[in-house]
Amino acid sequence: MMWGLQCPLRLWRAKRAPRVLHVLDLHSPAGQIHEHARRMFPDGVRIPQDLSWEEALVQSAQAMATARVVFRPALEFEGLRIRPDLLLRLPKGGWRLGRVKATTKLRAIHLQELAIEHHVMTQAGIPPAEVGVLCISRRYRADKDEPLLRFVDRSAKVAALAATLPPDLDRLRDILAQESAPEEPTGRRCRWPRRCPYLEDCAPPSEAELPTGESPQAQLHRRAVEQGCLMVLPGLLERLEHDGRTSYLDFEAIAPAIPFLPGLKPFTTLPVQFSVHHRAPDGTLSSEAFLHRDNTDPRPPLALALLKALKGEDPIYVWGEFESKVISKLAVTNPELEAELRALRLRIVDLQSLARSYAYHPDFMGSWSIKRVLPALVPGQDYGELSVSDGGQAVLVWTRMQHPSTPPEQAQVLADQLLAYCGMDTLALVHIRDALLQRARLGPEILE
Ligand code: SF4
Numbered sequence: 001m002m003w004g005l006q007c008p009l010r011l012w013r014a015k016r017a018p019r020v021l022h023v024l025d026l027h028s029p030a031g032q033i034h035e036h037a038r039r040m041f042p043d044g045v046r047i048p049q050d051l052s053w054e055e056a057l058v059q060s061a062q063a064m065a066t067a068r069v070v071f072r073p074a075l076e077f078e079g080l081r082i083r084p085d086l087l088l089r090l091p092k093g094g095w096r097l098g099r100v101k102a103t104t105k106l107r108a109i110h111l112q113e114l115a116i117e118h119h120v121m122t123q124a125g126i127p128p129a130e131v132g133v134l135c136i137s138r139r140y141r142a143d144k145d146e147p148l149l150r151f152v153d154r155s156a157k158v159a160a161l162a163a164t165l166p167p168d169l170d171r172l173r174d175i176l177a178q179e180s181a182p183e184e185p186t187g188r189r190c191r192w193p194r195r196c197p198y199l200e201d202c203a204p205p206s207e208a209e210l211p212t213g214e215s216p217q218a219q220l221h222r223r224a225v226e227q228g229c230l231m232v233l234p235g236l237l238e239r240l241e242h243d244g245r246t247s248y249l250d251f252e253a254i255a256p257a258i259p260f261l262p263g264l265k266p267f268t269t270l271p272v273q274f275s276v277h278h279r280a281p282d283g284t285l286s287s288e289a290f291l292h293r294d295n296t297d298p299r300p301p302l303a304l305a306l307l308k309a310l311k312g313e314d315p316i317y318v319w320g321e322f323e324s325k326v327i328s329k330l331a332v333t334n335p336e337l338e339a340e341l342r343a344l345r346l347r348i349v350d351l352q353s354l355a356r357s358y359a360y361h362p363d364f365m366g367s368w369s370i371k372r373v374l375p376a377l378v379p380g381q382d383y384g385e386l387s388v389s390d391g392g393q394a395v396l397v398w399t400r401m402q403h404p405s406t407p408p409e410q411a412q413v414l415a416d417q418l419l420a421y422c423g424m425d426t427l428a429l430v431h432i433r434d435a436l437l438q439r440a441r442l443g444p445e446i447l448e
Contacts, residue, residue: 002112002113002116004168004172004175004176005112005116005168005172006109006189006196007184007189007190007196008171008172008175008182008184009181009182009183009184009198009202010184010196010198011172011175011176012175012176012178012181012182013181013198013201014198015176027396027399027400027403028102028396028399029102029255029256029257029267030101030102032102032256032257032258033100033101033102033136033149033257033258034085034100036148036149036258037071037085037086037100037134037149038071040149041068041069041071041086041088043067043068043069044067044068044069044070044071044086045063045067045069045070045071046070046071046072047059047060047063047070047071047072047073047074047083049072049083051074053074053076053081056073056074056083057074057075057076059074060073060074060075064087067089068088068089069086069087069088069089070086070087071085071086072084072085072086073087075117075120075121075124075126076120076124077119077120077123077124078123079173080116080119080120080123080169081120082116082117082120082121084097084098084099084117084121085098085099085100085134086098086100086134087128090129090130092129093129094127094128094129094130095121095126095128095129095130096128096129096130096131096132096151097114097117097118097121097128097130097131097132098131098132098133098134098151099113099114099132099133099134100133100134100135100149101133101134101135101136102135102136102257103135103136104135104136104137104138104266104267105135106133106135106152106154107193109193110133111154111157111158111161112161114131114132114133114154114158114161115158115161115162115165116162116165118131118158118159118161118162119162119165119166119169122162128155129155130153130155131153131154131155131158131159132151132152132153132154132155132158133151133152133154134149134150134151134152135149135150135152136148136149136150136257136266136267137149137150137266138265138266140259140265140266141259141262141263141264141265142258142259142260142261142262142263142264143262143263148258148266184202186199186202186203190202190203210222210225216233217233217356217357217360220232220233220359220360221360224360224361224362225362228362229361229362230359230360230361230376230377230435230439231359231360231361231439231444232358232359232436232439232440232444233357233358233359233444234444235358235444236354236358236359236436236440236444237437237440237441237444239349239354239358240354240433240436240437240440241437242314242315243281244281244313244314245278245279245280245281245312245314246278246279246314246315246317246433247276247277247278247279247310247312247314247315247316247317248276248277248278248279248316248317248318248426248427248429248430248433249274249275249276249310249316249317249318249323249348249426250274250275250318250319250323250422250425250426250429251271251273251274251322251323251326252271252272252273252274252391252394252395252398252418252421252422253269253270253271253272253273253322253326253395254269254270254272254395254398254399255267255268255269255270255395256268256270256399260295261297269326269329270297270298270299271298271299271302271326271330272291272292272298272302272398273289273290273291273292273302273394273398273418273419273422274289274290274302274305274306274309274422275287275288275289275419275422275423275425275426276288276289276309276310276426277423277426277427277429277430278314279430285427285430287423287426287427288309289419289422289423290302290305290306290309291415291418291419291422293401293402293411293415294402295402299330299333299334300334302330303330303333303334303337303341304337306327306330306341306344307337307340307341307344310344310347313347314347315347315348315349316344316347316348316349317348317349317351317429317433318348318349318350318351318352318429319350319351319352319370319425319428319429320350320352320353321350323348324345324348324350327341327342327344327345327348328341328342328345331345351429351432351433351436352368352370352373354436355368355373355432355436356368358436358440359436359439361373361376361377362376363375363376364376370425370428370429370432371383371390373432374428374431374432377431377432377435377436378431378432378434378435381428381431383421383424387417387420387421388417388418388420388421389421394418394421394422397414397417397418398414398418400414401414401415401418
């Protein structure tokens with residue numbers, strides 16, 4: 001039903017073609033925070049996730065008869081099923097209904113989730129006495145005596161929201177019963193706060209809207225789609241041509257929900273890995289890589305290795321603004337290397353911004369993600385074969401790799417996967433620049 005409040009079509013699709021959204025990974029921020037919450041209440045009883053619904057109901061009722069804390073109890077009222085993150089028996093009587101969130105900021109969706117749970121508990125005859133979210137304290141630091149999780153009480157707001165639910169729930173039940181899909185336009189809710197798993201069904205990429213207007217870029221997009229090939233605007237050649245060596249850089253970073261270094265706030269970005277490719281003037285390719293393998297501070301060794309790998313004056317191609325930002329922060333945290341790091345930053349050329357301003361291929365389908373641009377410009381090249389295929393997965397793999405419980409042989413396998421993924425990113429940059437340069441040399445598309 002929660003999905004139905006976000007979009008009735010999503011609920012309708014979920015009933016007919018359920019899709020697994022995600023399994024909570026213990027190394028993900030959410031997994032770590034849930035684990036931390038469980039450790040806060042060692043006497044808590046956890047209802048296993050993999051039970052049948054009926055079995056979960058039985059075990060939940062048994063636990064709620066005696067336990068002080070119950071994690072993930074199963075509750076139901078008139079077909080509405082819920083699995084709250086936690087119920088805590090209060091000394092004054094009644095239950096505190098809580099969600100556990102790996103966030104420092106509460107969002108409307110958290111209150112909606114709680115409102116449905118509040119509604120079901122109330123209708124089932126156990127109205128919660130308190131309702132809120134156990135979330136990360138912004139004040140938490142690894143070296144300070146501050147609890148990681150704080151309870152944010154939202155009892156009044158959630159109760160008010162829950163009181164408005166019944167008409168919505170009746171409407172959603174009707175929608176679920178109907179044979180034909182409800183008509184719902186795509187919009188921001190399809191990607192925020194979480195990407196809808198039915199996005200490709202509702203908005204196939206081939207239907208990406210063409211830009212209107214008369215800007216050179218809009219005209220270029222329309223012309224490229226008409227002609228079915230890569231087209232570029234005047235000016236690209238001058239920005240890409242370079243006689244000497246060229247370099248290509250990509251970072252991978254983590255942003256741990258539970259910081260492990262003194263003084264760091266939750267979710268502080270820490271670069272842990274980079275890949276560099278060089279193309280010599282004769283076309284020869286070479287590469288270098290750095291991977292931090294434990295939970296010590298990665299920034300000093302990474303900054304030194306980066307300066308060594310990128311000695312020289314040549315342009316450094318990157319994709320997007322992230323690398324530039326990381327280097328700026330490294331200059332702050334490594335003051336003895338500040339001048340050299342700032343000089344490095346001046347050599348950066350954002351290839352994504354150049355592609356966005358000067359080039360279009362119909363297969364970009366309105367996206368400048370490197371994973372969309374690479375196969376469009378260099379057919380046959382993509383990330384398909386790699387065990388790690390996106391940044392989110394890379395964070396999980398790095399976290400697992402350096403965890404003390406991971407055996408060394410497995411850690412090495414994970415390290416190799418990370419090195420292959422990051423190396424693929426910089427090789428992609430080499431191929432993309434080559435393809436753009438080759439096309440720019442043929443002459444730009446002239447727009448009247
Ligand atoms: S993609 Fe958007 S419109 Fe389609 S079901 Fe999901 S939220 Fe609804």
